[in-house]
Amino acid sequence: MKKEKMxxxxxxxxINNTIVHTVLGILAVVWVFPIxxxxxxxxxxxxxxxVSTFLPQSCTLDNYIKLFTDTTILDFPKMFTNTLVIxxxxxxxxxxxxxxxxxxxxxxxxxxxxxxxxxxxxLGLFPGFMSMIAVYFILKALGMTEGNLIKVALVLVxxxxxxxxxxxxxxxxxTIPFAVDEAALLDGCTRWQIFTKxxxxxxxxxxxxxxxxxxxxxxxxxxxAKVICRANSDQYTIAIGxxxxxxxxxxxxxxxxxxxxxxxxxxxxAALFLYMQRYYVDGLSGAVKG
Amino acid sequence: xxxxxxxLLMAALMTAGLAATGLTGCGDEGGGRESVRLMVWxxxxxxxxxxxxxxxxxxxxxxxxxxEYDITFVYGVADEASSAGQVSQDxxxxxxxxxxxxxxLTTMTxxxxxxxxxxxxxEEIEKTNSETSLASVMKDGEVYGVPFxxxxxxxxxxxxxxxxxxVKNLDTMLEKGVVAFxxxxxxxxxxxxxxxxxxxxxxxxxxxxxxxxxxxxxxxVTDYLIDLExxxxxxxxxxxxxxxxxxxxxxxxxFSGSWDAAAVKEALGDNMGVAALPTYTLNGEEKQMxxxxxxxxxxxxxxxxxxxxxxxxxxxxxxxxxxxLHYELESVVPTHTALLDDPELLxxxxxxxxxxxxxxxxxxxxNLAEMANCWTPVENMGKGIRNGSITHENSAExxxxxxxxxxxxxx
Numbered sequence: 001m002k003k004e005k006m007x008x009x010x011x012x013x014x015i016n017n018t019i020v021h022t023v024l025g026i027l028a029v030v031w032v033f034p035i036x037x038x039x040x041x042x043x044x045x046x047x048x049x050x051v052s053t054f055l056p057q058s059c060t061l062d063n064y065i066k067l068f069t070d071t072t073i074l075d076f077p078k079m080f081t082n083t084l085v086i087x088x089x090x091x092x093x094x095x096x097x098x099x100x101x102x103x104x105x106x107x108x109x110x111x112x113x114x115x116x117x118x119x120x121x122x123l124g125l126f127p128g129f130m131s132m133i134a135v136y137f138i139l140k141a142l143g144m145t146e147g148n149l150i151k152v153a154l155v156l157v158x159x160x161x162x163x164x165x166x167x168x169x170x171x172x173x174x175t176i177p178f179a180v181d182e183a184a185l186l187d188g189c190t191r192w193q194i195f196t197k198x199x200x201x202x203x204x205x206x207x208x209x210x211x212x213x214x215x216x217x218x219x220x221x222x223x224x225a226k227v228i229c230r231a232n233s234d235q236y237t238i239a240i241g242x243x244x245x246x247x248x249x250x251x252x253x254x255x256x257x258x259x260x261x262x263x264x265x266x267x268x269x270a271a272l273f274l275y276m277q278r279y280y281v282d283g284l285s286g287a288v289k290g
Numbered sequence: 291x292x293x294x295x296x297x298l299l300m301a302a303l304m305t306a307g308l309a310a311t312g313l314t315g316c317g318d319e320g321g322g323r324e325s326v327r328l329m330v331w332x333x334x335x336x337x338x339x340x341x342x343x344x345x346x347x348x349x350x351x352x353x354x355x356x357x358e359y360d361i362t363f364v365y366g367v368a369d370e371a372s373s374a375g376q377v378s379q380d381x382x383x384x385x386x387x388x389x390x391x392x393x394x395l396t397t398m399t400x401x402x403x404x405x406x407x408x409x410x411x412x413e414e415i416e417k418t419n420s421e422t423s424l425a426s427v428m429k430d431g432e433v434y435g436v437p438f439x440x441x442x443x444x445x446x447x448x449x450x451x452x453x454x455x456x457v458k459n460l461d462t463m464l465e466k467g468v469v470a471f472x473x474x475x476x477x478x479x480x481x482x483x484x485x486x487x488x489x490x491x492x493x494x495x496x497x498x499x500x501x502x503x504x505x506x507x508x509x510x511v512t513d514y515l516i517d518l519e520x521x522x523x524x525x526x527x528x529x530x531x532x533x534x535x536x537x538x539x540x541x542x543x544x545f546s547g548s549w550d551a552a553a554v555k556e557a558l559g560d561n562m563g564v565a566a567l568p569t570y571t572l573n574g575e576e577k578q579m580x581x582x583x584x585x586x587x588x589x590x591x592x593x594x595x596x597x598x599x600x601x602x603x604x605x606x607x608x609x610x611x612x613x614x615l616h617y618e619l620e621s622v623v624p625t626h627t628a629l630l631d632d633p634e635l636l637x638x639x640x641x642x643x644x645x646x647x648x649x650x651x652x653x654x655x656x657n658l659a660e661m662a663n664c665w666t667p668v669e670n671m672g673k674g675i676r677n678g679s680i681t682h683e684n685s686a687e688x689x690x691x692x693x694x695x696x697x698x699x700x701x
Contacts, residue, residue, distance in 0.1 A: 047553070048537065049530035072338035140383055230376055231331050231366030231385065247369070249335070249549045252533060 041259035049255040063260040074254065076261060078234065079241040082151065083219065084268070086237065090155040091215040094162030098210050102169035103195050107181060120164045128161065129223050136227050145228060150235040153228055158218040172206040173199060204279040212276065216269055238265050325360040326596045328603060331376075331385035333369035335620060342619035344612075352606045359599050370441075370586045377403045377591060386594040387603050391441060392426040392584045395434055395657040405590040405597070406432040411605055418610070423625040426585040426654055435587030436608030437625040438616065442583035443478065444647040446554045447543035448536070449563040457543070457563065460570040460579070464518075467542035470525040470532035473515075474676060476668035477582055478545060482511050483668075484580035484653055486572060490664060494656040501664055504693030512671070512685040514572050519675050526676060533557070548623055551640050564643040567651040583652035585625055617641075667695040 037054070042063055044056035067076045105113060135157060139145050144153040176199060184194050200207060222239040229235050236244075242261050245254040328349075336345045345365060353361045366385055368376050374394030377384040378401035390398070398404040407415060412433050416424060419437055427435040447457055451467040463469050472478040480488070486507045492499035518524055525531070525541055533550060535541025537557045544554075545567075555562050567579040588604040590597070606612060613624035617635065623644045624630065635641050655661075671692050674680035680688045 046537075048534045050534040052534065052538075070340075072340040073334050136380075140380070145383060230383070231368040231373075233334060233367035244334075248371075249333070249369070252530060252550065252553050255530075 038259050038262050041256060042263045044256050044259075047253065047256070049251050063256045064264075067257050067260050067264070073250070074241055074244055075233075075236075076238070076241060076257075079236050079238045080264070082235060083237040083239075083265075086151055086154050086158070087215055087219050087268075090158040090218055091211060093155065093159035094214040095207070095211045097159060097162040098166055098169055098214070099200070099207065100195075101163040102166040102173055103199060105166060106170045106173035107194075107199075108191070120166065123164055132224065132227050135224075139228065145230070146232065148235075150229060150232055154218075154225060154237075157224050157228065158221070159214075162214065169203075169206050169210055172203055176202055208276045208279050212273060215272060219265070219269060323358060323360040325362075326599050327362045327364065328387065328596060328599060329364040329366060329385040330603070331366045331368040331373055331388035333389070334367050336389075336616075337365055337367070342615075344616055344619050347615060348607055348612045349603070351611065352603050355606070356599070356602065361599065373589075374398050377401070377589075381591055381593040384591055384593075386591050386596060386600040387607070388589055388591070389438070389586055389607075390435065390589050391586050392435070392437070393655050393657050393661070395427065395429055396659050398589065399429055399434065400659070403592050404434045405592050405594070405601065406434060407436070407590075407601065407604075411601055414605055415608070418608075418626050418628065420625070420627060420630075420649075422583070422648065422654060423585050426583075426657075427587045429657065435589045436604050437585040437587045438608045438613055439586040439622045440583065440625055440644050440648050441547070441586050442644060442647050442652050443545055443547040443581050444643050444651075445543060445545050445565045445567060446536070446550070446558075447563045447565065448558055449561045451542040452563065454563075454565075457565045458568055459576065460568045463543060463568065464521055464523045468523050468525060468535070468540065469543045470527035470535055470541045471545050472528065472532070473519065473526040474528055474669060474672040476665045476672070479515075479668050479672045481567065481579040481581050482515060482570065482577075483508055485570065485577035486511050490653075491656050491658055491660065494654050495658070497658050497660050500660075501693065501696040503668075503696055504690050508693065509686045509689045510572060512675075512680070512689045513682060514570065515671075516675055516680065516682060516685060518570075548621065548640060548644060551621065564639045566643055566646040578651055581647060581652045582655040583648050584655045584657075663699060664696045667692040 040054075040056055043059045043061070044051070045058040045060040045062070046056065071077060104110075105117060136145070139153045139157075144150065144156075180198060180202075181194055184198055189197070220239060221237075222243065225237045225240055226243075229237070229240060238261065242258055242265075244250065245258040245261070330345060330349060332345045335341050337343060346363075349361075349363045353359070353363075368385070368388060370389050370391040371394070373385075373388045373390045374397045377388060377390075378397050381401065381403040384403075395404070415427075415433055415436055423437045423440070424433070427433055427437055445457065447463075448467070452463055456462050456466055460469065480490075480503075483503055488508055488511070489499075489502045491497055491501070519526070525535065527535075527541075527544055527546075532541055532544035532546070533553055536544060536554060544550075546554075551564075567581055569576040569578050571577075588607045590600045590604045594600045608626075610626050610628050613622075613626045613629055616622040617624055617629070621638075621640065623641050624635070629635055630645055636645070671680065671688070674688065
């Protein structure tokens with residue numbers, strides 16, 4: 001009797017697991033499928049944008065080589081460096097803005113605190129590109145829409161509004177006990193020291209999260225870059241470059257390179273994620289004892 | 291009102307400038323060279339080293355021809371399709387001289403961003419262009435650009451499958467080989483409707499006449515298209531499948547433009563044939579297909595601070611020298627009458643085919659604002675036939691619906 005019950009529980013679990021794994025397997029295929037396809041296309045030797053087979057008939061590295069050597073029409077290495085420079089600077093800036101604003105709103109008490117949070121909430125309801133045209137004309141008035149200043153302009157555009165997205169980081173800071181801050185204050189720390197020496201080391205996961213989202217947002221942004229770069233092809237970011245490759249005149253000869261480019265731009269994000277992932281693990285362990 | 295005043299002022303300035311050049315032509319050598327900064331936009335291909343730097347070469351030649359200016363050229367990248375958008379958004383920060391596709395003309399004239407050519411410049415343009423190509427850059431009797439290239443589509447075919455006699459009729463071709471047509475693209479599909487007497491805006495310029503894609507003549511075409519789509523030798527060319535088919539031999543003819551010429555040449559080699567559009571047989575009668583045709587033209591920004599040199603440069607970029615160079619470097623098909631009479635150029639079959647298409651089997655693509663409503667309904671017609679929702683039973687009412695939507699502003 002007992003044995004039979006155990007047996008049926010085992011069978012039940014087996015059936016459950018089978019169902020769950022099948023569903024997960026199907027979902028995994030659905031999710032991974034497009035990525036696999038892009039990677040396969042990036043190694044495809046046949047030309048053109050249309051193929052009748054899923055697997056490439058023959059493989060080659062030429063698409064990657066062409067991306068970096070054939071720079072007269074679409075200068076991919078230049079676009080890649082442009083984007084990387086912009087991404088690094090605005091990532092640093094906007095991470096700092098977000099964390100600093102969150103810390104202030106979580107720890108300090110001042111008159112504008114509530115109004116500021118309400119305002120940020122309301123502004124956050126509007127999509128960012130609503131202000132695009134206004135932003136463009138402001139930058140133009142400042143003379144930042146030509147030459148290398150475009151890079152500065154883009155850094156400003158991407159990091160400028162960052163402090164409005166404080167909610168998640170502030171929520172995290174709120175969970176760190178005030179007692180820690182008070183202890184530090186008693187020991188003679190300034191607010192800045194508390195922020196850099198105590199709060200930040202305790203909030204690694206959220207710092208990582210902020211950095212990653214800040215980096216990815218602009219790494220993948222197309223619309224602002226397009227509006228601000230206009231005809232300055234030497235300032236193009238990769239998003240614009242990849243889009244150009246799909247235009248009528250270029251699509252036939254650049255399609256496989258487009259796929260190669262898509263694979264390449266995912267590398268910095270993947271690398272950043274892999275490197276930072278390990279900090280996700282500890283977080284709050286060992287913050288306050290007793 | 292104020293804008294109009296500015297435009298008038300520009301025109302006045304230009305004529306004044308004209309007189310000035312006439313005068314400076316005789317006296318005053320060297321010395322007071324006027325320093326000028328000209329921003330010029332073109333597609334990347336025109337500036338790339340591999341393709342021979344057409345733009346830079348022409349600009350430098352222009353500078354040599356005009357020693358009275360000390361010119362600094364600033365080059366930017368905007369292709370003919372997107373430059374109109376950029377210029378009309380912010381003319382002040384846009385190029386002085388740029389290339390645009392003539393179907394974008396209204397976008398820029400609506401934003402008062404395009405200079406009207408007058409005086410000797412207008413005469414020059416009139417003298418060197420055919421009536422059709424001149425009409426493509428005109429609006430309300432004014433000339434807004436210097437045409438430099440023909441923009442239309444035609445037919446590429448495999449000579450080993452079709453003879454020159456075959457390619458005169460689409461239905462004959464379908465008996466002998468596989469033909470692909472961009473059936474779901476509304477730049478191509480109207481070709482059949484134009485063949486049976488459908489019109490857009492009268493002769494293409496009268497907005498009040500609207501689109502005439504209804505009635506029995508249009509329904510007949512819809513019925514023909516339904517049968518065409520069902521033909522086992524017919525393929526719908528979508529997302530580059532036609533070109534891929536030419537490569538692997540599963541398709542023997544496609545409809546496309548000069549931008550695909552190099553790829554087709556590579557795929558077919560010596561078997562590449564090029565021809566103007568064929569006829570098709572509708573209820574026993576031969577009907578000619580007509581493609582949309584347009585030109586690419588050099589335009590001058592109405593906000594340019596150096597109006598006179600800008601206008602002169604635009605004329606220069608559209609002159610015989612520049613157009614010949616453009617053809618030699620990038621196979622851009624010229625509009626200049628002197629070049630189109632040149633037997634050397636006409637021996638190039640792509641040039642010959644485009645020229646024939648432009649002159650005989652095309653209609654000038656209307657550049658009226660109302661044209662914007664005409665794209666989606668036709669595209670939906672093609673898609674409806676493809677997915678089987680439009681059949682012989684409902685073709686009459688579906689055709690009427692297409693005509694109605696083409697004539698309405700509804701979104």
